Amino acid sequence: MGIDKFLINEEQPVINIVMSGVGGQGVLVASDILTMAALNAGLDTKKSEVHGMAQRGGSVVSQIRIGEKIYSPLIAKGTADILIAFEKLEAVRYLEMLKPGGVVVVNDQQITPLTVYFANIPYPEDVEAICRRRAGEFIAIEGIQIAEDLGNTRVLNSIMLGALSSFLNIKKDDWTKAIEQRVPPKTIPLNIKAFEAGAKISEKVT
Amino acid sequence: MKLGLTFPLPKELIREFAAKVDKLFVIEELDPFMEEQILAMGIAVEGKNKLPVIGELDLNIVREALLGDSPDDMKFSVKEPIPARPPSLCPGCSHRGVFYALKKLKLTVTGDIGCYTLGALPPLEAMDTCLCMGASVGFSEGMEKTEGEELQGKVVGVIGDSTFFHSGITGLIDIFYNQSNAKLIILDNQITAMTGHQEHPGSGLNLRREPTNRVDIEKLVRAIGIERIVKINPYDLKETIDTIKEEMQVDGPSVMIADAPCVIRERKVFTKPYYVIADKCTKCGMCDKVGCSAIEKDEDGKTKINPLLCIGCDICRQVCRFDAIIRPADN
Numbered sequence: 453m454g455i456d457k458f459l460i461n462e463e464q465p466v467i468n469i470v471m472s473g474v475g476g477q478g479v480l481v482a483s484d485i486l487t488m489a490a491l492n493a494g495l496d497t498k499k500s501e502v503h504g505m506a507q508r509g510g511s512v513v514s515q516i517r518i519g520e521k522i523y524s525p526l527i528a529k530g531t532a533d534i535l536i537a538f539e540k541l542e543a544v545r546y547l548e549m550l551k552p553g554g555v556v557v558v559n560d561q562q563i564t565p566l567t568v569y570f571a572n573i574p575y576p577e578d579v580e581a582i583c584r585r586r587a588g589e590f591i592a593i594e595g596i597q598i599a600e601d602l603g604n605t606r607v608l609n610s611i612m613l614g615a616l617s618s619f620l621n622i623k624k625d626d627w628t629k630a631i632e633q634r635v636p637p638k639t640i641p642l643n644i645k646a647f648e649a650g651a652k653i654s655e656k657v658t
Numbered sequence: 659m660k661l662g663l664t665f666p667l668p669k670e671l672i673r674e675f676a677a678k679v680d681k682l683f684v685i686e687e688l689d690p691f692m693e694e695q696i697l698a699m700g701i702a703v704e705g706k707n708k709l710p711v712i713g714e715l716d717l718n719i720v721r722e723a724l725l726g727d728s729p730d731d732m733k734f735s736v737k738e739p740i741p742a743r744p745p746s747l748c749p750g751c752s753h754r755g756v757f758y759a760l761k762k763l764k765l766t767v768t769g770d771i772g773c774y775t776l777g778a779l780p781p782l783e784a785m786d787t788c789l790c791m792g793a794s795v796g797f798s799e800g801m802e803k804t805e806g807e808e809l810q811g812k813v814v815g816v817i818g819d820s821t822f823f824h825s826g827i828t829g830l831i832d833i834f835y836n837q838s839n840a841k842l843i844i845l846d847n848q849i850t851a852m853t854g855h856q857e858h859p860g861s862g863l864n865l866r867r868e869p870t871n872r873v874d875i876e877k878l879v880r881a882i883g884i885e886r887i888v889k890i891n892p893y894d895l896k897e898t899i900d901t902i903k904e905e906m907q908v909d910g911p912s913v914m915i916a917d918a919p920c921v922i923r924e925r926k927v928f929t930k931p932y933y934v935i936a937d938k939c940t941k942c943g944m945c946d947k948v949g950c951s952a953i954e955k956d957e958d959g960k961t962k963i964n965p966l967l968c969i970g971c972d973i974c975r976q977v978c979r980f981d982a983i984i985r986p987a988d989n
Contacts, residue, residue, distance in 0.1 A: 474743065474951075476967050509951030509967065510745040528717035530732035541741065548735050563964065564954050565743040569946060570780050573741040586734055596966075605966050 458533055459621050460495065466519035467620070468527045470549045473538030474563050475510045478609030481634060482538075483514035485613055488630035490518045493622045498525035513546060518620075535587075536616050538595070538608065539563050540579040553588035557615050557654065559595035559608065591615065591654055598649050607639070607646035614650025618657070667695050676701045683708075683724065687715050747776050749952040750928065750969035752847050752918035755892035756816070758948055758973065759899040760784040765814050765906065768797035770826070772818035773852045773920075774845050781949045791821050795829030799840040811906045814841045819875065820850040820858040827878070833911050834883045841905055841912045843890075846875055847920040855923050879913045886912040893918065895976045921969060929970030930986040934961050938982035945974045945983065 458467045469486070473479040483499055490497040499516040515527045527549060535550045536557045537543030543558045550556065558579065568575050576582055583590050593615050599605045610631065617627055628644055635643045659675045661668065676682050676696075684693040684705035693705040708723040709715065721728055747754050757777035760767050761784040769775055769785035770793060778785035787797050798815035805813075817826045822844050833840045850856040857863045862872035879887055886908055890901050898916075905912040919926070931952075939960040945953050952967035953974060961982070963974075975983040 475745075476749075509743075509748060511743040524717070526717050528721065528732060529728075530734055541743070544736055544738070545740050545743075550734075552731055552734070563951075565741050566746065566781070566946075566949065566951065567741045567744065569955070571741065573739050575741060576738050582736060582738065585736075608966075 457621050458619055460519050464533075466517055466522060467534070468532045468551075469516040469518070469534045469536065469616070470513065470527060470532040470546050471516065471536045471538075472511070472513040472542040472546045473559075474542060475512050477512075477538040478606065479512045479514060479538055482609035482613050483516055485609075485627075485630045485634050486516055486616070487518075488633050489622050489627045490516075492626035492629050495622075496520060496522045498522045500525040511542060511545060513542075515549075534616065534619060536612060538612055541565070541575060544576050544579055544582050547583060547586055550586050552586060554586070555589040555591075555619060556583045556587040557591045557593065557612070557619075558583070559612060560592040561596050589657065591657060593650065593653055595650075599646065602642060602646055602649065604639075604642060607643055610635075610643040610646035611650035614647035614652070615654040617647070617651050618654035661692070664692055667692060669699060672696060673699070673701070676703075685709065685715065685720055688712070744779065745776060746779065746949055746951050747773065747782075748922055749950050749967045750921040750926065750971035752892050752916065752921065753777060753845055754782075754948055754950065754971070754973055755895055755898050756843060756845060756890070756902075756916050757782040757784040758895060758977070759902050760814070760816070761947075762899055763903055763906070765902075766801070766809060766812050768794045768801065768813065768815045770794035770815070770817040770821050771852075772821055772845075772850075773847075774816060774818055775852075777816070779949070781947050785816070792817070792825030792829055794821075795826050795833065795840075795842060798842065799829065799833050799836070799838045802838055802840045803836075810839065814843060814902070814906065816843045816845060818851070819844060819846040819848060819860050820856075822875065823859050823873070827882075830879065830884070830913070831882055838911060839909065841914070843902070843914045843916060844875060844879075845892075845916050847918060847923075849920050849923045851920045851923065855920070875915060879915075884911050884913055886910060888912070888914050890914050890916040891918065892916045893971060893973065895973065921971070927969045928972065931965035931968035932963050932970055932972075932975060932986065933965075933984050934963055935982050935984060936960050936962075938980050940980055940982075942979065944977045944979060948973050948977060950974060 471483050487497045487499050495518050497518045501514045529548050531551050532549040534555045538559045540562055564575055595608045595611050598611050599608045631643050632640055682703045686692050690706040696703045753774045767785045769788040771791045775788055794815035794817045798813050801809055801813045849861055850858050859873040864870040890898050892898055905914055941959050945961050952964045954962050954964050956962045
């Protein structure tokens with residue numbers, strides 16, 4: 453269909469993923485699960501997180517690199533293969549990290565920062581159009597709607613991971629194991645359902 | 659070569675590595691710590707002649723410093739202004755009520771280092787000084803002493819529990835010893851929240867999270883000799899405002915302990931998320947003043963509450979004059 457999965461091979465020894473969002477959305481747990489899934493798949497991985505002082509409500513970004521052998525945990529500007537944003541403004545904020553023609557997966561949600569009211573800087577109007585200046589593929593996920601349908605908005609991060617999974621050559625079992633390793637035991641079945649719901653949306657384009 | 663240990667420097671390893679290369683660069687943040695030691699070993703090395711001595715390094719900074727320029731692919735940027743999303747006190751944070759009260763009372767606030775330093779940012783803007791750990795205590799005493807009547811009953815220090823243990827106690831002893839009238843609020847959330855929830859002498863657990871002796875802040879303050887100690891429930895705005903107002907007027911020092919654990923540490927959820935009755939919201943903006951990131955606006959500019967972030971701390975409901983913010987019934 454649209455684009456191929458990112459394979460780790462001689463041509464592309466490393467996949468760079470930038471994951472961004474707003475504190476409280478579960479970005480860091482999601483980046484933990486992603487790296488665990490990569491390890492479960494027998495790959496090398498490194499991640500580097502910037503979460504500042506605000507555990508909740510501030511801008512959060514995690515850089516994840518996956519490959520046969522990873523030396524540095526940092527991604528240079530303009531070299532991320534995939535930008536996965538849990539919030540629309542946070543896609544725009546880190547768009548400079550994306551390589552030309554890269555993939556943007558964004559949760560179609562607007563969380564307006566207080567600076568829009570206090571500093572009068574407008575929230576960008578057409579996030580898709582901005583992202584498409586750089587991205588080769590843009591997928592919006594109705595993450596909150598899906599999470600509400602599943603009965604818990606806190607599984608947004610598993611939905612987003614599911615959406616990401618269609619682009620990576622990591623087997624379902626390795627993802628499931630990673631989810632089991634990281635989320636509270638009681639929520640495992642719901643998180644796996646959420647993951648599957650996310651995967652269903654993005655698999656249409658790969 | 660990547661070094662895991664920089665002091666003492668593994669000199670033999672460096673010598674071996676240097677012998678294998680034509681030109682040696684040290685890439686290190688801030689001061690030329692390794693670079694100078696390697697120079698002192700008699701090895702030609704470069705680094706700070708190209709790299710900045712301030713700020714964090716990233717791949718693009720290093721690349722441009724060493725190679726001169728980055729390829730065009732790395733130079734993309736979004737033209738539109740991007741609103742910042744600065745850190746703010748967490749939704750449900752136990753510090754919010756105290757800073758709301760301090761702003762309301764128009765006090766001069768000497769601050770300290772911790773999550774609560776965010777009380778200096780708009781819209782709370784209730785912190786006037788912030789220098790180093792423990793400075794809140796010394797500053798409030800110094801201002802009270804030197805400014806005399808002008809600032810009597812108007813200066814208060816705020817300090818977190820772990821900062822208090824680290825370097826606030828000495829200042830408080832001085833307040834008592836030098837017969838100061840300074841007032842201090844200890845924001846006791848029972849953990850070192852800002853740096854990632856490390857245990858401290860008042861948390862009751864050691865660094866391995868095993869039970870250990872716990873220093874009781876109230877008893878410690880009393881042992882210094884300070885008699886006026888009151889506890890504040892920071893989730894009750896009226897009580898918080900009234901208590902601080904009253905304590906500011908007393909003769910002699912007063913220590914107020916805002917006693918509420920960090921909600922992130924406790925994974926605390928007070929109730930289901932609050933919600934807004936849009937018909938009742940008049941867009942007066944009062945709820946914006948509590949500076950909570952769970953408070954958002956709908957298309958009409960009316961307040962709505964983000965259910966993903968709200969943990970039901972009740973502060974915004976207490977400031978709404980039109981009963982538009984509702985506590986969910988089924989708690």
